[in-house]
Amino acid sequence: MASVYIYDKILILLCFLTVFINAFEVGTDSTFSFVNDVSLYDFKTAAEQSIGYRISGDLKVSSVYGDSENGFLLRFKLISPQLYLEKFKATPIDYDLKKSILDGHDKLIFYAHWKAGIIEKAFIKDTKDSSLNNFLRSILSLFQYQTADGETVETDVTGTCDIKYIAKSSRRFMKIKTNCKNEKFYNHERPIKSLGCDTKITRVNIIETSADGLLDSIHSSDHHKLSVTAYNNVGFKTGSLFFLKLGLVKSCEAIVADSFDDALKTLDGFTETTLLPEIGDESSEDGNLVKMIKDAKENLKNEDVGKENSALALLNLVSAGRKSKAEDLLRIINGRTTKEIRPQLMDLLAAIQTDESYLAFRSTYNLTDDENIDNIERYLQSLSVGVLPRQSVISHLLQSVDQIENVKIRDTVIQTISSMSNKLANSPNQNYENEAVVNVKNLLLKSLDECEDNGCKLIYIRGLKNLQSPDTIRKLMELALREPYQISVGAMKALSRFNKNDLDGWKKDFKNIFYQISKKFDSSARTIALDILLSLDPDTDDVTDFISFLKSEDPAYEVKQYLVQQLRMLADKCLEFDKLLKLVVKNDPQVYNWNVYGALKGLSTALTRKFSRNPSFDGSLMSVQEIKGGVLKRGNVDLLMEYDTEKFSTFTMGLFAGGLSSFVSSDEEEVDPEEDSTATAGMEIAVQGNYLRPLVFFSGQGELMGHVWSGTGSEPISAYQGITLLQDHKELFVLNNGAILDYSTLGAMSMDLNGQFTVSLWYKNANSVVLQNIGLALLSTVRISSPIVSAEIQTSLSQEPQINLSSKIDFSSKSVMCLQLTQPNIQLTQKITKKVDIPKSKKEKALKNEVYLRYKIPGKTHVLNRKNTDMCNAIME
Structure with missing residues (x-):
């Protein structure tokens, strides 16, 4: 052979x-x-x-x-x-x-x-x-x-x-x-x-x-x-x-x-x-942006934010906007007829992400002025989400920071340049050694050291959370271990956002915080440390330590309940961890008979539920609620988009509260060391992993009591409005016949988020509600465009998935809390358009075909756990 x-x-x-x-x-x-x-x-x-x-x-x-x-x-x-x-x-x-x-x-x-x-x-x-x-x-x-x-x-x-x-x-x-x-x-x-x-x-x-x-x-x-x-x-x-x-x-x-x-x-x-192709104007005409905005105006009004038509309207404008000059964009922004949709035009400018669009913004607004703060923040918050960060824009915003006196705008600029720097560092052929990225990192660290109060420090800690530079882990760990509870918790929140590969070498320090080896730590710092430890692929020894902690005399039963909830959630998601957990529990007779593992009190919860599936995107939501003294202390709901083993947070809404235990109960649970007794409540928001300036409902007993007696706290507060890009993909190929194939996909999320937090001393209850109105749209196009022949297929998707989270706490006798997570019925619409044209033919119109598909997706109320169901039944009686 x-x-x-x-x-x-x-x-x-x-x-x-x-x-x-x-x-x-x-x-x-x-x-x-x-x-x-x-x-x-x-x-x-x-x-x-x-x-x-x-x-x-x-x-x-x-x-x-x-x-x-x-x-x-x-x-x-x-x-x-x-x-x-x-x-x-x-x-x-x-x-x-x-x-x-x-x-x-x-x-x-x-x-x-x-x-x-x-x-x-x-x-x-x-x-x-x-x-x-x-x-x-x-x-x-x-x-x-x-x-x-x-x-x-x-x-x-x-x-x-x-x-x-x-x-x-x-x-x-x-x-x-x-x-x-x-x-x-x-x-x-x-x-x-x-x-x-x-x-x-x-x-x-x-x-x-x-x-x-x-x-x-x-x-x-x-x-x-x-x-x-x-x-x-x-x-x-x-x-x-x-x-x-x-x-x-x-x-x-x-x-x-x-x-x-x-x-x-x-x-x-x-x-x-040579044989390499000539590159002309490979894409078809995107149209006149002024006319396009005029046509889309009805779908960009404030009341349409959070609906699918506003998301789709933005997508139709982005490609044309990326080819527009600053003077054209300026004329649109400052036009009399566009005044009522100016906030949405800020979203458009941010989505365009060109030097021309940034020039149009800074030619219209001055960051050092307190006027038009809403539009300025709207642009900056949307800019932080974009996937095409410009080094020139980062550098210019960085130079402006020292001149900004308004605390809110300064905070937002800090978060924006931090998020943009993170994306720039992770762009192809870039890293955290990029000059602009290094300058942002140095500003955050220098300013953090110069701060004299906690509010100031938290601004720059959030900036480090958005930047996620591995060089800043040591500084954040020092703050988590040594600073008072507010700064310690802020540092832990920042560390939780880092890549787990960067945190693997700090496992000993996270164990120190969770198990309180060197000193006592705030319960939120401990639960966040636990989240990190569970993300670092725990082995048999780690799981054995967790189970042993459940048997300890640590009086923080909510922390123990939180651990149990997280172990169960991880076991549901990961078969290997489920086997490991069952093996460890079975080998411990004290736990295996449920004397410890099944009889813990506490209201803290951690769970994940399927949120969306085909024909829509594959997604889930994860809810984590940390309770302290019968009151919600820290709660997050993450809307996750999934692909294979990867999960990406498209939106995170978190409620936080402190200093309210004295209004609710005199529970025997251990009081956190150095805990501030100031009554506070607010909301933290992250859009596509980029944390924004938090919204504070009230701060201090006086402001809280003012809300309680006046009833103003019962009114929903608009926490966030914006239209941001999700998918942003463009590729050009040359076929074997020399024709240029243009493939592009743009996706957008239009969101209107309302939240409220109320406490009634008369009826002895506390309630929180988060209403999340979302409009999603997608435009995916493949086009062969040339003077010989033009062929194109475009698929558009639109839908309005919603999620509502409410919590009811009754502390008239024994504290009881009911969480409700609901999704209403929705409809997904898909439109497929096919066109063929010969540009230089005498025929005026192209051959065109359109197909509409509609899918009805039923709503649901998510079952959280048996304990929550029992408490909801008790409250509803």
Whole structure:
């Protein structure tokens, strides 16, 4: 068998030499017939419902000069190219091709210097059209081939690609192209998988030669599968098949010249170029932004924030906005007719994320003025979420910090530049050593050291939480271990946001805080330390320590209850941890009989529930409620978008309270050391992991009692309004026929969040309510746009998922708390639009088809646990 294999390889090598000696003998003229089929279809329709086009004709290849040592000068003639639409019917339907870009080019001529299977140089006449020139380059690229096994790098019309050649037989060869890159394309994507897009590309050429070494046929296939990771039913498949087949071979007249350079001098009117494509305006016209905003105005009013139509309206404006100049954006912002939608225009400016949009903002508003604080904060908060952070914008905002006297604006600027720096550091080819990022880090650390009060320190600790620079972990740990409870808890909250790989070396310190080894710590600091320890892949010893703690005499029963809830939640999510936990519990008789594990008192809860699934995104919500003295002390609800094993928090709403235990009960639970008796309550908000300036409901007994007696605390407080981008993906590819494929996906979340926190001393109860109105929209588009033909499919999704969280506490006798987590009925709408057009045709309108799909998703009330159900029943009696 080995001898047969060696013989085959020797035969293939001899054929390889024969191919390149005889492939294009000078004075031969070979005519090929060619067909190029392009098709596009979406995931929801079958391939039979694809749209696309076909270009067919003849190609004459003449070898007019050269030899096997220096290569050959090949002349190409494109003869009678024809364009067909609608599933490749024999004639175009309702189209006048007299003005098609192909009309008038029935005998296109171009040249190439071909040497040993490589196009060394290309020579093309200026056709005044980049897309046609790219089509010619694609034909030349097909003639770039080898006929032996091997791996190399080649540059052709699709870019610079990794190439693998596989000789299937002595006359049949396979060429596989991967990892094609083009530095002229500016692509961007979110590094977060659950908010990203997936592209799978297959590029394969099959080359066949005749027995005497002539090129017989080339079959080139180029397939792209493009999908949105969060939505299983949103995606596209595109294909471009290029087939050349040898027909008539005859002799032709050769160029008489003394050298190759002299032969090239005879090519009058031809320009030397490469196979890399020309990049014109590859995308279609996005329209006039002024007119588009006028049309979208009704959907951008304040009362529409939190609805799907406002999210969809923003998406339709972003692409056009990214091509707009500062003066145009300024004219829109300051227009009389746009005054009532100015807050939403701030969201648009932030989503555009160009230097021009930032120039328009700072030309309108001055950060040092107290006027227009709402619009200033609206822009900055939305800017912190964007995925295309500009180093120039970070640097300019950083320079402005010292000049800002308004505490709220200063706080918001700090959080914005910290969040932007985090994204910049995690961008491709960037890290935390970036100059702007380092400057932001130094400002936060320096300002933190200079602060004289806790309120000031917490501003910069939040900044470190948003920045998440590994260099700041030591500083935050020092604050967590040594500072009073308010700063310690703030530092722990910041540490909880860091990558677990960066925290792994600090496990001993987190154990110190949770188990109170060196001193006593605030219960919130302890529970956050527990959250971190559980995220660091606990082993058998760690779980054994947790179970032993449940048997300890530590009087903080709410901390113990919190631990039990977290262990159960993690066991539900992770099968391996569930096995480990059961093994440890079973080996401890004192716990295994539920004397400890099942009989703990306490109201703290931790749970996760499925929030959304196909046909919507795959998502869950996680609720953590830490109770102290019968009152909510720290509560978070995270709305998570999931993909594979990754979870991303699209929105976090958290309630916090302190100093209220004396109003509720005189419970025997241990009082936190150094706990401030000042009554406080408020809300912390994070949009896509970026923490904003917190909203304080009340601070101090006087303000609390004012709310209690006046009833103002019973009114809902608008905690957050905004429209921000979720998905933000754009990629450009060049197909094997030279056409530029533009794939883009934009997703937006429009949110209106209201919250309230009330305490009644008369009725001895305390209630909190969070109403979250969300509008989600997605636009995903694949487009082949050129003057030859334009084909496009767009899928849009819109929905209004909502989640409402309420807590009721009755402390008239024994403290009882009821948590309710509800979702109303919603409808998801999907629209699929297909268009095909010949831009230079006389026909005024493109072929267009629209399909609407609607899905009804029933609401639900989430069952939290049996204990909560019993308490709710008791309160509702």
